[in-house]
Amino acid sequence: MPDAAPSVPDVPPPPETVRLLWTYDFLDYDFGIEHPMSPVRLDLTIALVRELGLAPSEGVTVVEPVIASDETIARIHEPAYIAAVRAVSAGAVPDESLGLGTQDDPVFPAMHEASARIYGASCDAAAAVWSGAATHAINVAGGMHHAMPGAAAGFCVYNDAAGAVRRLLDDGAQRVAYVDLDAHHGDGVELAFRDDPRVLTFSVHQNPMTLFPGTGFATDTGGPGAPGSAVNLALPPRTDAAGWLRAIDAVLPHALRAFAPEVIVSQHGCDSHRFDPLSDLRTSVAAQRTAAVWVHELAHELCGGRWVALGGGGYAVVRVVPFAWTGVLAEAAHRPFAPGTPVPPAWRARAQEMTEDVLPTTMDWPDVEFAPWSAGYDPGVELDRAVQATRSAAFPLLGLDPHH
């Protein structure tokens, strides 16, 4: 058929692969016994993942991360700050103006190495997804979204989430979406890219008038170099699971479809849970899993599946974090828990000793019923006013109708 147009070979797509970045050395990121971000949360998460047979498993590989070089960290952080982190790790007196040695970020001996390992893992996850080595990649130790170019902040030393986005750009991506589901504003990531039109940052969080870091209002829509590049959804304290999903559904899919990213980096901080001691939001593991399902679906709809998922905040370290992040991995692996899947008894016995909360006996959670925005909204309701504020501020800059 010499005159026929060359036909596209009918080759099936390669099977999806999931890359889980993990090493027990992640547990070295430890601010001490008094600090809310206990490494127990990671230990219990991976123990649950293993006992459920999720990783390693067919299609899910476990890869040991490398410690990022100073050069790689300097794609986000100032060299003088990296040098300061190295110095305090070696015993120097910390400079609190750099956020080091503070109540939020006390110094510990492995601080540089442990932080650089998390950063390196998220960069690896980004590179693997962009190259096609993996369809989805997950670093539950990551999501350190508050770290600033020249300072530690909010339990975060090196901003691996920003590092992952930077790595994607460095490797050739032209449109990267960052989705931050943590109860706190993803300020460090937004700041890193607020003047870069190649990056859209979306953050849903508790109203910054009432919670650290005090930024992330609806009217914050990006820097002068990239208007519309930031979308901030600031929700009233006490927003529940249904309200949280209603708000996300009213904004996130519209913004992402308008932006048309090639790849999504998401941060799954689970501190919006009603049992979390550090926020006043009242979501549930079920809602957090639903949000992960949505991000996953958007990655397949818009990005050929390319999805990097990170951990983040989460201070109900026994009762919530392991269930939330095991759920993210199960979702990425396309292996959601069947109804009645038991929590592995050995895991449950071990974890139950660490908490007075009664732990769940099954891995599945019922779907959260919520009223979609498309069915109407009520300006008399505080949540709906917050959602409409975001739509009004951000949507026109994305070419979207805020009232539709």
Ligand SMILES: [Zn+2]
């Ligand atoms: Zn948080």
Ligand SMILES: [Zn+2]
């Ligand atoms: Zn998938």
